[in-house]
Structures are given as C-alpha cells and as structure tokens.
Amino acid sequence: MAKKGKKEAESYGKDSFDPLLIESKNAATVVLMLQSPELDVILKACEAIYRYAEKGDENKAILAELGALEPISRLIKHEDKPVRRSAVMVLGVISAQNDVKKYLKKMNVIPSVIELLEPEEDVVIHEFASLCLSFLSSEPSVKVQIINEDGLEPLIGLLSSADPDVKKNSLETIYNLVQDFYSRAVICELNGIAPLLELLKSDYPVIQQLTLKTLATITSDAETRMALRELEGLDYLIEMLGANDLSDLHVDALLVISNCLEDEDTMQLIQQTGALDKLMQFARTATLVDVQRKAVNAILRAAQNSKNKKILHDHGVEKILVGLLGPDNADIRETACLAITVMCENESSKVSFGKWGKPLVQLLQNDYGEVKEAAALALSSLTTANMNNSIAVYKARGIEPLVQLLANEREGVVAHVAAVLTNMSSQNILRSNIQAKGVMTALVGPLQSASSLVQSKAALAVSAFACDSEAREEFRIAGGLVALVWLLNSNINEVRRNACWAVFVCASDEPTCLEMFRLGALEILQEINLSTCRKNNFSEAALQKLFEGNLSIKYSLYGGLSSSDIIVDGFYDPGRVKPGKKVLPLEDLCLVSRTSLLFLLSDLVESVSGDEKLVDGSEWTTGRSQRCHSLKTKGKGKEDEDEDDDRKTWLPPFDADFYNLVNEVTKLISPLENTRDRVVELAKFVAETMGGGVERRKLHNLYWELHLSELKYELKSNVIPIGKIKKGFFCHRALLFKALADRVGINCSLARGEYNRSWNVVTLTEEHPKVLLVPYVVDLMHNPGCLMKVKSPEAVRYQTI
Template identity: 40%
Template sequence: MGKKSRNERETPIKETFEPLPLESKAPATVVLLLNSPEEDILIKACEAIQTFAEKGDENKVSLLGLGALAPLCQLITHNNKLVRRNAFMALGIMATNGDVRTALKKLDAIPSIIEKLSLEGGIPPLLQLLNSEFPVIQHLALKTLQHVTTDRDANKTFRDKQGFEKLMGILNNVNFSDLHAEALHVLANCLSDSESVQLIHKSGGLTKLMEFVLTPSVPEIRSGVIKCITRVAQSSESCKVLHEQDVETVLVELLSLENIGVMTSACQAVAALTFHLNSKERFRELGCISVLVQLLSRESLALREAATQVTKDFDLLIQQLYQSCPKIVANSAATLCNMAEHEIIRCSILSHGAIQALLEPLKSTVTQVLVNTARCLAVLASDEEARTELVRVGGLQLLVNLLQSHSKEVLHIACLAVNVCASDEPTAVEMCKFGALEILQEINQSKTRRNSFSELAVNSLLNSNLSFKYSLTSSLASTDIITCGFYDAGKARPGQRMLTLEELSKQPVNQRQAIIFVNKATVLPEYESNIRVWFDSLKGEI
C-alpha cells in the first residue's frame, strides 16, 4: 500500500460511540457523575441519588459527606428540563434530613431554589403535589409553599389558583393530621393579605380556626392556629368576627398552659387584639393582665418579651383605678404593683399618671383596696420621680392617714410605704409636716401596733430630716452630714409635734427660744464637720 498523504491523516473521524449504559453501585462514583457534561448521565445520576436517599437518613448523610449538595444546587439551573426536575427531586428528598437542611442554609441555597419557581409555573405544580399519595412529597410541597407565600405577589397567585381551598381540604381531613401544622404555617403567611382574610372568612375558614383552637391538639398545631388568629386580628372587620366567637376567653385559657410555645403565641395574639376596643375591654373583664404579669417571671426570654409587649398598655389598668367596684380597683392595683417590680415597666407606668390615679383608692374604706394601693405606692415610690409627683399631687397626707388605720395589714403596708417615701429629705419633711413622725412614735410605744416597718419608717424619717433627728435625740451620727437648711430649734418635748423651718418662721419672735439656722453661704466647707460638735456644746446653753 502507498504512503498516506498528510490531508488523509488529519481527516476527523465522523463516527461516534453508541450510548453506553450507566450502571454503578458506588455512591461516590454517582456523585462524581453529577459533574458530567452529558445530559443523559446527569439525568440518571440524579435519579440514582434520589433512589439512594429515599432509603434512609444514613444514606442522606452519606451523600452529604460525599459532596452531593453543591453539584445538585448547580443542576437546578440546567438547560435541560428533565435534569432540573430530577435535581430538584434529589434535593427535596435529601432536605428531609436536618443535617442536610443545615448545610443548605450554609450554602445559601434556599433563596436560589425559590427563585427558580416562577409564580405561574411554580405554585400550581406545588398545589398539585399536595394530592400525592406519598406523605414525604406532601410535606416537601408544604414546606416549599411556606417559603414561597412570604412574597405578596405569590400570595395573590396562591389565592387565584385555589390555594386556600387546597389548604382547607387538608385541615378538614383528619387523615391528614400530620400535615396540619405545616398547612397552618402556609395559611398564616397568606392571612397577612386583607383580600385573603376576606376570602377565608366567607368560606368559613375563621370558624374552622376557632374549632382548632378549642380542640386539644399537639402544641405545634395550636401555635400555628394562634399565629393565624394573630394575622387575622390585623383587620378590624375580621377582629369583629373573632370577638363574636369569644376568642379572648380561649386565648386567656391558653396563657395558663405549660407549653412555652403556645403561651408565647397566645401573648402575641392578645397584643394584636388589644388594638381593638371591644377585645381590649373583654380582656380586662377576664383579668388577662394579671395572668400576663405572672408570665414575666418565667425563664423563657421569648415568653417574657411577648408578655411585656402586651402589658405595656398601662392605660387600661390605670383607668380601672377610677372604677367604683372595689374588686376591680384592688385587682388593678395589685397587677400594677407586680408589674412595677421591673424597672423599665415601672418608668412606663409612672409616665401614664399612675400616682394621680392612686389617690382616690387611698381614700377607700375597703381593706383590700387600701392594702393593694399602699403596696403599689411603696413599689412605685422607689423611684425619685414618683416621690416628687406624690408630693406635688398631695398624696402624702393620704398615706400618713393610713398610719392611723385599725387594720394591722393596712398599718403594716402603710409603714412600709412611708419607709420607702422617706428616702429623700423633701418627702420626709413633707410627711413630718403631716404628723407622720409623732404617729409612728406612738405606734412604736404600743405592744400591739408596733411592727418592724414602723421602726424602720421612724429611722428613715429622721435620717432624711437631720434637724428633727437632732431635736429628738440630741445627737447625730458620724454619717449624718448636715447641709444648708439645717436648724436647731431646741429639745423636742414628748408628744409635741416638731415644726418645720417654714412653720417656725411664721411664728412670732420668742426671746426664750433661740433657733440656730445653718446658711451654707456663710459656712466654709472645711468647718462643716465641726458644726455638730459646736451644736453639742451649745445645746445646754439654749
């Protein structure tokens, strides 16, 4: 044979191999094939991974370890429709495992997956999958719908494609009870749209939700129902329907359950409903605030935050202090007292005029009203702003009057409140003007009326009013620092009410009694520490 020319040697071979059957029992090999440029191989590789993953969590975790997620996430954007479908199916099966879901989040793949679903091409197939005979497919479809329906446009498409009818069909079917929690999550997303709320109301969906709340069920389902109610409550029209079905009573009962998730959801629903006057009034009648205050001491941060969100509406409680019903007043004062234990809440209560509102209950003749009111005042008075307000509105006279109560319980709490209020000089001086010191001295001399707080109250009054202390005891402690305004009016006589400097200044000049007044403008700071010694030596000569 002759020698081949150069052109003959470089002519490309036009023939190709026949398609090779792909068979592999090694998962690692199949994962590698996900990077193949051949569409047929990709289709079969995705199918193989799906079949392998369906056999259990161990296989899903194995595929995760072999690096199957990254290429599968890439294949959902492939040009070939069958490749995309199989890749989605494989991802969906694998995502039923917690470790795989965590890995998907780290890869930030979920937003990318949702983006691949167009509203017109994505939602109808998902709704169709709800009819699948395989529970895993139904669960995956609902989970995907949870993400999709967070978008407003998707909500409209979901509504137009009879999505609500599909969901209500699931919720009305006891055989699909395992799907109820996920269906309720989808429903809650859709109820943020007013048109959707109207649609579900007309179809009897709100009535069905109330049935779910009233029916004992797993906590997750109850939480899902309450979340739906919270969304519905955003609409005034829908809130009226809920009120007519006495949803407030149900929610207050749920606040007493021991499941943190249910109680937290119930708090959020109450917060939404209190924006509507009828529901707000109904919660007041049910004593809802008292129940919520108890939740503030729970360990769960989420629960405490949810309860605080509701109890920040103090106007309702404070207005109840003006009621004529003693029980309502007593309960409101007790609730405010419990809430005021928290500093942040206490400041908010004061800003809503609580001190002024407590004045009328301080005049009550009902023991429990007086006890709860005085206790509330004692807690609020730990704040300087509250003491200043109490002086301004004339509340100290009413408090001092309680020291003469024949009820031991009232007297005990009144002494406690005086002890707290006496923590600064202006308030202490004002109470002494009303005879608080003399009344307390009398109480402390009685074997039957004396109590631990009456003794503390006297000490607090004297420590905040050094002029009275010196006049009564003829001495001051090393920790008692006198300031401008201190005066010595002489030794106090037993049973005689000590007068303030203002009162003394209005009396006629008495040459028999010298009153020594300290004016800081004429006393050098370095001599202040010696003034007490000078008074002691001068005392016997006055």
C-alpha cells in the first residue's frame, strides 16, 4: 500500500504544477493576468483590479490605458458565474470615469450588460450591471441603444428587487432614459408606473427623491398622468404633503402634482376628494419657502386649463394669490404674480383681482427686477379690456411709477408697463393723467430698444396716446418721430405693423405729418407696400394717412386725387416727381427759382390786407400772417416778441384772387339743385377764368408758358398762386376745377396725364339711381361744360395729344 502511494505521488508530480501564490504590485501585470486560462488567476486579478479602481478616477483611467476594458468586457459573458460576477463588479466601478465611458461606447458593451439583467442572475451581478448602465446612460447615444436593445423592460423589473442598491441603480438609469420623450411613452407601455409608485414607500430617502424626480419627468406626458391617476398615485402624493416627517420630499412631490393638475380630470378628482383645498391651504401656510413656491407653481400650472380656472375661482384662489404678494420673498411674489396673470384670462377672476390691485402696484417699486417684471405682466393682464381695473390702478397711484418704469433697464418690465399704459389709455380721464406725467417723452427711449417686444409695445403705446395735438407735439419735440420712422424698417412683422399704426395716428397732425415726410416715412411706406410679404393693412392705411396730410405729395407722386381727397389750405403742385425722388415741402421749393409752382391757399380768411408786398422775394405779408403772429405775441413783452420773430413759422403767400373766385362760384352754384347743371356751370366758370374755350387747332396761340413767366417776374417768386393765372392750360384748369368743386360740394377727382394734360372725372348720381354709375370726364378746354363718358373716343382724345 505504501509503495502504491509512493508511485501515485511520483505520478502527480510529473503531470501537474504545484499551486503557486502570485503577488504583484504592478497594475500592468495584473491586467495581463486577465488573459489567464485558469479561473483562480482570473478571479484574483479581477478582485485586485476592483480594489485598485475603487481608489479613484485616476486609477480607472490607468486601467483603461493598460487595456483592461477589452478582457473585462469579454469576461462578463464568461460561462463561470464567479468569474462573470467579478468581471461585472470591475466594469460597474470603472465605468464611472469619463474616458472609460468613451472606450466602452466604442466597444459596444451595452448588449452584454443588458443580458446580465435577466432574473436568473444573482443580486450582485444585477447591482453592478445596473450601476454600469446608470453611468453610461447619461450619454445620448447610449440611451438610444438601451431602448433599441429592449433594456428598459428588465430595468423596470429590477425596481421590485429586494436589494436597495439594485433598485437605486436601475432607477437612476431609468431617470436618465426618460429625459428622452420617446422613453416616457415606453415606461407607460411597459406598466412601469406601478413599481415606481411602490418605491415611494421605500425606507431610503434617496430612492424616494429619485422616484419623485422620475415621476416629475414622465408626467409631462398625458398618458402617464392618466395612468398615475388610475393607480391612485395622486392621493398618495397629497398625503405626503401632509406628513411632516416627509418634508424633504414635499418639493419633488409638488412638481409631480403640478404636472398632473394640467388635466381637468385630475383637477375634478382632487376637488371631489377635498385634496384641492389641502393643496391651497398648503400654498398659504407652508413654512418652507421653496415648498410654498412649488405649491403656488402647482396652482399656476393648473390654471393653464380654462376649466381649471373656473374651479380655482370657485375655491377663492384669488384671495390666496393676492395674500402671497405680501411675504418678503422674491420667488414667491414672482410666482404669485405669474399665477395672477394666467388667472386673469378668466373674467370672473379678473373682476375679483381688481378689488386687490394695490399690492401689485406696490410691487412695481420692488428691489428685485424679476418681481417688477412679473407684477407689470400681471397688471397688463388685469387691465386688458377692463375699465374698472384700470381705474383701480389709477386710484392706487400707479400712473407715476408706471411712466417712470419706461426707463427701466429690464426689457420685460418696459414691455409690460407699456402694455398697461396702453390698456389704461382707453379711458379719457386716465389718458389725460398719463399724458400729464410725460408719457410721450418717456416712450422715446423704449422705441430705440434692441428688444423687438419693447419696440412693438412702445409703438402701440404711441398710437394710443398720440390722439391729440399736444401729445403729438410733445412726442415730436422729444425726437420720438425719428425712432418711430426707423421702426418702419423692422423685419419683425408685429413691430412694423404697430409702427405703421402709430404713424397713422401721428399723421393726423400737419406739423407731425410734415416732419415724418422729412424723415423719409413716405419712401419707407411706399417700399413696404410694394412688398407682398412685408405690407399689411396698417402700412397701407399709414401711407394713405400721410397723403391725406399732404395731398400735394400724393398728386406729385401718383398723378391723381380721388373724390375723397379734399384740397385744403396750402396745396401746391410742383409737377410730376420721378420714382425714388423726394417731394420737397413748399417752404424749400420757394427757394428753388427754376421750378414753377401752382400754389393754392385756403379761402377761409376773414380779411386781407390791401398792401400785399413781397418779403425777401418769397413771403407775402398778409392779413392772415399778421393775425397769426399777433395771436402768438399777445400779452408778451418786447424781448418775447423778438424771440417769437426768430422762431416765427414760415407762412406761404395768401391767394386773394382765389378767395374771390370761391365767393363768386359759391353764389353761382348754390341756387342750382341738379348736379349736372352745377358741374356744367362750374366748368364754364373755370374756363372763362383761365382764358375761355380754345379750339384744338389753336392751342398753340394760348401762350400760357409766357403768361406764367410774366407772373413769376411780377411776383419775384417761383410760387404762382393759382388765382392769378388768367391763361391756363389743361393742368391749371383741372386743378382749379378740383379746388373749387371741393368747396362747393361736388365730388370730383383729378388725374394728371402726359405733356401737361390733366382732367377731372365726376359722377352724376341722380341720373342712374338703379344702374351702375357712369363717370364723366369734364371738358374745360375746347367745349367747356361738355361731359364725356370715361374711355369714350372723345374723352380719350381730350386726355391725350
């Protein structure tokens, strides 16, 4: 037996190597050991690498550089469970390092890690495999890969694991995944809401908080909110708010509740269960500032739905929100103001808030810019289409701080304040008070803002307040027209539209209208209206309004005046102006000696001085100019009169002859009742005044050019009052006919043709009461008083050479 044993010992020594204890302090050597075919060596190497990697990120990076990742990623699929477990432990720890993440992504290790989440694997493998995924899933490409590899389902399954670390790691991975919208829908499809709600009962606060954050993310999806409601998860969340020992979870719980309250079904549910009253009470009495702010935010989110607004109103939310404006906390005040803004979309709530408008006005002077902006926004909503609330703001002494805030550095504050003032301007008494505080001057700055929102609101405010001459004058003196005209060039539709509307309103004032002409408003509006994408109804209205303020420019540019264009004081005809050229004002044209002008001044003058004379070769001193000047200087001393002389507005010469023509034609036309007779008599009067009828073949004998030259020499001015013209051509007679027709109430248009041809078109309404009206061209030249149908051969012949 002994020999036999000796032979067995000798045989063992020949076939096998005695066990060898290997120790190494070199990481590279240990990494090489991962390639060993012996399980014991691999296990010891994995254990050593695990301990080494746990010491810090630097060691993890070193292991990656030494090539440890490739054998480790291979070993996690090893058929031996201890080896597999040791390898995945290393992988879970080492994947926390950023460089390691990049290597692992290139190695496509995700499918192998997901396989380790299967139920048959042990808890340790689940723990470190989920840990690895929690680190890697922060990368967008990895999220997509996990979803595509069906990794979400086993992760949801691990939420029910008995091991808290497995739950936490799986939950972190799910949280990362649901940042992508598609993953949120998949959670609901895989029935992941129930295990998430179960985790709220965990003994570990970190798991509870992470669960609430995950729920807050996925409940942005309507289907998820529905699933949460069906599982009575909302009830549990409300209960959490009432638990003082869970105060650290209240903020996150309120985030989930805020999402859920967007649904009217959820709102009705918590109303029926009494949970809504608890939530509102919580918003009013919560001791932690952040929690109270989240509770108010939950009300804000709920108010986004129109039906929810009614429910909140029925529960008296207005009083709660106004009460929250008092606490000395900027975040709570800001959120409360935003909630008030949204609730004002409900008319009943808007009326209720009007009773407590004073706190909002007081917040306009708050030290925090965010609070000012939110308060101004709330006041904007409060005063929209509500006269009583606008008056309440006025009574709360809100006008002065509102006007002052137009100079605030925050763009949002300025925009919302401009909107509030615009809303209040609908009341005459309020508008007057706001104007008295210098609002027109204050609006000049906002018009020059870099913010398109501020520009838009400021332009709209200008249109609201520039409705009287004093306001327009203040705005003009302050330089506001420069900024307003500049806004017409804006590429922002809303800014351009509101600027056009403001120009339309300001053009009601002649000095303002002329100033906008000088600033190039006319050219800009013409360019806008030629563009199919930039023009709008407001730009067209603004252009027409500018023309109404100066029909001379309209006639010069477009060669025509409609029957609704009434020639008034100061009309002049500088002739046709080429496209792209500016029409100079009469004052400037008077200095251009080479230009012949036809000038017409109003006949509405009580008396004319008998000693008309030229002053400096261009201005005539008349009874009208003397009277205007005397009104300016009445009650002033000599020094004041001297200053007025320096600043005296240029006045064009008065056309006394035209004044006499108006009186004569009025006496002639007034007794006539038939429109045709009135037109014929007026045509004959005009022709007789300007040289009588002229045969077509004898037009060259009229010598009208010589006559005009003689008048220029006589007057020592290139401005020729139309009343002095005794030999008039087509253009002169048509202009005089239009001017006189406008004064005696005959609807008449004026059109300019080529080669000094102009003509008038009238419509005789009583002749065709039941058919389409037929317009007529009036003959003022060859057969005065003859009416020719438009486009008839004789009319075309009259209009052309």
